[in-house]
Amino acid sequence: MSPELGLGIGWRPELxxxxxxxxxxxxxxxxxxxxxxxxxxGLARYVAQGRQVIPHGIRLSLGGAELPDxxxxxxxxxxxxxxxxxxxxxxxxxxRAHGVEAGHVLPVPRTQxxxxxxxxxxxxxxxxxxxxxxxxxxxxxxxxxxxxFNEPEFIAALIRxxxxxxxxxxxxxxxxxxxxxxxxxxxxxxLPLERIAYVHVGGxxxxxxxxxxxxxxxxxxxxxxxxxELARRGPLSGVLLERDGGFPADAETQAxxxxxxxxxxxx
Amino acid sequence: xxxxxxxxxxxxxxxxxxxxxxxxxxxxxxxxxxxxAAALTRKRAAGVRAAWPALCYGLGExxxxxxxxxxxxxxxxxxxxxxxxxxxxxxxLPRELLTEQAKVELAFARAANGSRLTAVRxxxxxxxxxxxxxxxxxxxLGRSQPF
Numbered sequence: 368m369s370p371e372l373g374l375g376i377g378w379r380p381e382l383x384x385x386x387x388x389x390x391x392x393x394x395x396x397x398x399x400x401x402x403x404x405x406x407x408x409g410l411a412r413y414v415a416q417g418r419q420v421i422p423h424g425i426r427l428s429l430g431g432a433e434l435p436d437x438x439x440x441x442x443x444x445x446x447x448x449x450x451x452x453x454x455x456x457x458x459x460x461x462x463r464a465h466g467v468e469a470g471h472v473l474p475v476p477r478t479q480x481x482x483x484x485x486x487x488x489x490x491x492x493x494x495x496x497x498x499x500x501x502x503x504x505x506x507x508x509x510x511x512x513x514x515x516f517n518e519p520e521f522i523a524a525l526i527r528x529x530x531x532x533x534x535x536x537x538x539x540x541x542x543x544x545x546x547x548x549x550x551x552x553x554x555x556x557x558l559p560l561e562r563i564a565y566v567h568v569g570g571x572x573x574x575x576x577x578x579x580x581x582x583x584x585x586x587x588x589x590x591x592x593x594x595x596e597l598a599r600r601g602p603l604s605g606v607l608l609e610r611d612g613g614f615p616a617d618a619e620t621q622a623x624x625x626x627x628x629x630x631x632x633x634x
Numbered sequence: 635x636x637x638x639x640x641x642x643x644x645x646x647x648x649x650x651x652x653x654x655x656x657x658x659x660x661x662x663x664x665x666x667x668x669x670x671a672a673a674l675t676r677k678r679a680a681g682v683r684a685a686w687p688a689l690c691y692g693l694g695e696x697x698x699x700x701x702x703x704x705x706x707x708x709x710x711x712x713x714x715x716x717x718x719x720x721x722x723x724x725x726x727l728p729r730e731l732l733t734e735q736a737k738v739e740l741a742f743a744r745a746a747n748g749s750r751l752t753a754v755r756x757x758x759x760x761x762x763x764x765x766x767x768x769x770x771x772x773x774x775l776g777r778s779q780p781f
Contacts (some may be wrong), residue, residue, distance in 0.1 A: 403684070426712075432642030450640075464645035470710030473649065481635040509652070513662030546666075577669055583680075608683055614714035 370453040372605025393419040403446040419452035428462040430475035430593040440495035474507035477514035477521040489529040492613035501564040503534035506542035506580040519557035565605030583613035598632040606631040686720035692733035
């Protein structure tokens with residue numbers, strides 16, 4: 368079911384020299400950052416080149432209490448059509464509550480009630496989209512009390528319930544495993560790996576005894592090891608590096624992409 | 635049947651604690667929540683600092699405490715736009731805290747946000763920014779600065 372994507376990187380203007388140097392890289396674009404009628408020039412060029420481009424939403428709030436906003440869904444659908452996306456992705460998270468913006472993707476309670484609400488939200492999103500939707504689990508330093516599922520069980524249940532694809536983020540899995548005391552490798556036994564559309568890898572740093580998934584630091588070796596373990600379970604159709612700031616020299620980003628390519632077993 | 639209203643209430647309580655407006659909701663680990671709140675504030679501060687360098691670096695050591703006060707009072711703008719977030723932050727500050735460069739940064743932001751005519755004093759002269767559609771015209775009035 369998954370398109371062959373290969374190796375990719377989240378589009379940022381600062382990363383265009385790296386993207387330009389490898390015509391095979393696929394791109395992800397933060398959906399809320401662009402206007403589908405007036406794409407930024409770099410992104411428009413990549414679309415014209417025929418690169419695979421995936422819109423990645425951060426503000427649909429599929430884990431929120433309200434059904435997703437039809438205007439936001441319309442934007443996502445329009446952008447997907449404009450860039451010829453094979454799929455779009457969003458988070459299992461809430462981005463606002465009672466009209467107050469979080470400015471971030473925040474974790475949801477892992478309860479049966481939340482599962483029902485999120486599944487209904489996801490169904491509304493799927494109905495508005497012409498392309499498949501992949502759901503990404505988030506990293507969170509603070510978790511909800513009294514969970515009724517552990518994290519991989521909750522993700523698996525939601526994927527089963529909605530028929531959505533899975534955007535597996537090995538850095539988020541590593542972060543939550545490290546900070547909340549579960550083994551991310553064992554989590555791979557529970558997650559529906561056959562539903563993976565593509566995989567995210569991002570950098571992070573340990574600060575005050577906690578691992579922070581910053582996307583502004585290098586990818587740590589433990590995350591690459593987890594990616595390699597995931598690749599041993601079966602071939603991966605796509606793996607994407609998320610770098611949102613603190614951009615290093617192009618050669619360092621290139622080296623990081625090469626390390627991801629090797630760990631993921633991409634040819 | 636899932637209760638969406640109660641679900642929203644619980645999420646709002648969590649969000650208010652993360653944005654430093656409310657105490658840790660019952661059942662949450664206070665240390666974890668404090669770490670998460672600090673990380674979110676740091677991320678937001680970094681974004682605003684990148685979008686508003688003159689304003690933020692000009693505040694020096696005042697930046698972080700002032701930014702924390704601002705976070706408590708003001709949720710992020712709708713699309714997580716740091717330019718808009720910094721604009722609101724700048725307007726929340728007492729005018730005397732802004733350096734001359736910060737005032738110029740703010741004047742250009744006002745022009746970008748629709749002000750047709752903005753003026754800011756720079757030493758003995760006045761910088762005037764006129765906005766016409768997407769164009770900006772700048773004019774310095776007053777004594778020229780010796781090099």
